[in-house]
Amino acid sequence: MLRILCLSWALALALAYPLGHGDSKFNHTGSNWHHMGSHPSSSDPELGQRCGEEGFDAITLDENGAMLFFQGDLVWKGFHQAAEPINASWPEIQGPIDAALRIHHLDHPDIHDNVYLFQGQRLWAYTNGKLKPNYPRQIEDEFKRVPRDLDAAVECHSKECADETLLFFKGSTILAYDLKTKQVKQRNWPAVANCSAAVRWQERYYCFQGVRFLRFDPVTGHVPPNYPRDARDYFMRCPGRGHGHEARRNATLQAILDPCSGYPFRAFSSDDAGRIYAFREGHYFRVDSARDGWHAWPLSHTWKELEGEVDAAFSWENKLYLIQGSQVSIYLAEQGYRRVEGYPRPVQEELGVSGADATFTCPHSKDLYVIQDNHLHHVDLTQSPRRPDSPILIPHDRVDSALCTNKGLFLFYGADVYHYTDVAQLCAAKAPAPTQNVTTTFLKCPMAPKSTGVHGGPKRPPH
Structure with a gap:
């Protein structure tokens, strides 16, 4: 047979x-985003910011899939690039920013792979690295009932949420914004409150609380056991640390x-x-x-x-x-x-x-x-x-x-x-x-x- x-x-x-x-x-051909390989010297002047206790202001993927880490007026693109001023890539913005997200929505080419950066009461939208016309705008004009001075934001794809949804975080308040209906619903997720940054990566959702992070279900807010964890062991390269940092020995x-x-x-x-x-x-x-x-x-x-x-x-x-x-x-x-x-x-x-x-x-x-x-x-x-x-x-x-x-x-x-x-x-x-x-x-x-x-x-x- x-x-x-x-x-x-x-x-x-x-x-x-x-x-x-x-x-x-x-x-x-995209970014090889893993932390193995050469580690920065302990004398690296960026270490105090990248590997300190304060964490990041915002994290998102860009339109090409590179991870962006924002802190103060600096941004790191992936693990292997040196920090650069935010306004070197986005000249219209002076750091720091409050939140960032990428919308990956094939059914809507007008916003597909747009990167949104939030600061105070305003937001900037970029496509292919260029500021879109009529931006910056008031957050309220783009996303009704979403407050200013956000802490974090992340998109939930339709295959993980019932509908294409944006999650906005401000203190203990978590809002789910439906991109189709424009409706906003508040979520009661105590374990996922106080996110300083949020990101979707490989169909998983992460809330960063300073230098600590946790994984959460974007529909129920459930957090699996053994969280939070230290982001320096998973999401960045720091001397003497890493996911299995004994690998250096x-x-x-x-x-x-x-x-x-x-x-x-x-x-x-x-x-x-x-x-x-x-x-x-x-x-x-x-x-x-x-x-x-x-x-x-x-x-x-x-x-x-x-x-x-x-x-x-x-x-x-x-x-x-x-x-x-x-x-x-x-x-x-x-x-x-x-x-x-x-x-x-x-x-x-x-x-x-x-x-x-x-x-x-x-x-x-x-x-x-x-x-x-x-x-x-x-x-x-x-x-x-x-x-x-x-x-x-x-x-x-x-x-x-x-x-x-x-x-x-x-x-x-x-x-x-x-x-x-x-x-x-x-x-x-x-x-x-x-x-x-x-x-x-x-x-x-x-x-x-x-x-x-x-x-x-x-x-x-x-x-």
Whole structure:
């Protein structure tokens, strides 16, 4: 059966729905927003402002996806740029500003990717870095019933809120402004009060309270456990600090937290919404976030019950399957990754296989492929019970992980990646595809890392 599927796969892809994994761009030309790499010297004159206790006045993404940190009359654009005066980019404004937000609204091109800066009773709107006509304006003229002297502002996208909404913060007052109806509703969220800055990043919402920050649900105001946290360990580069700051003393940890280190990824997964996740040693990266940049997060940041290693992953019908050893957990992607009741369960019971080196599904397909050593198994996810077809040999003795997107099929081993047009090409191959470097050809990192082991990375331990 698998051989028949392999022979017919190329035709099926040609006739299939046009692969809605978004434009899962592997060309990372945006800001590489992660704090690993060289840290500023303790004599850096900007350290007192960037790494002090007072935090930032406002934070937002710009129209190109670069993170903007405002403080006083200065702005930092991402992690790697030096501070510059606010009026160097926005000459109409003398700092400080009170709040900032970017509106990302495809249905309304007149405001799509506009950046709004608030100061006192006025606001400025910029598109492509240029001040729009008839600005600055009174805040009240643009957003009825929204007060002056705001503390923070952030947009809630329609896929996370019922409607396209702007959230405005002033002390303990939180207002939700509906962009369509122009209606304002007050929220009673005590845990999210007194935000000095707010930002949406990778579909998560953050309230900064000085140098501390918390993550919150933009609909309910719920704050997960273990918040607030120190922003200097996550959102900026400061000497002796960082998300896992021991990385400065531990080469292995540094390699794990740096997406461009060449350290192997244990699993990849993509879903129909265009999200691509890379898993490595209890952490994950969002690979599709070229505009928003890179950052390593612990698994529990998105999948709150999850700890340890993810050995394999795949997505099907808006559900994400995460395999850890002999167990599999299923999370509903449409509900903020809520784990399905009754999981984890044994992989053998769920999928009919004893384990996996790698798993993958292709866009909008019911076909799951499981790689064990040098064998490829096919499982029809619509069948009950699920049972694999007879395996077929592939020209790889071992792989760490696999990923199938609208750009083809990728098999990963160490710091190497092998690209196939589709499953049929892999099945027909007598030898591995040409070796490419994961960091330079797949992740578009600046340069290939030095080899750290077999195939450019530490060999993955057997399951």
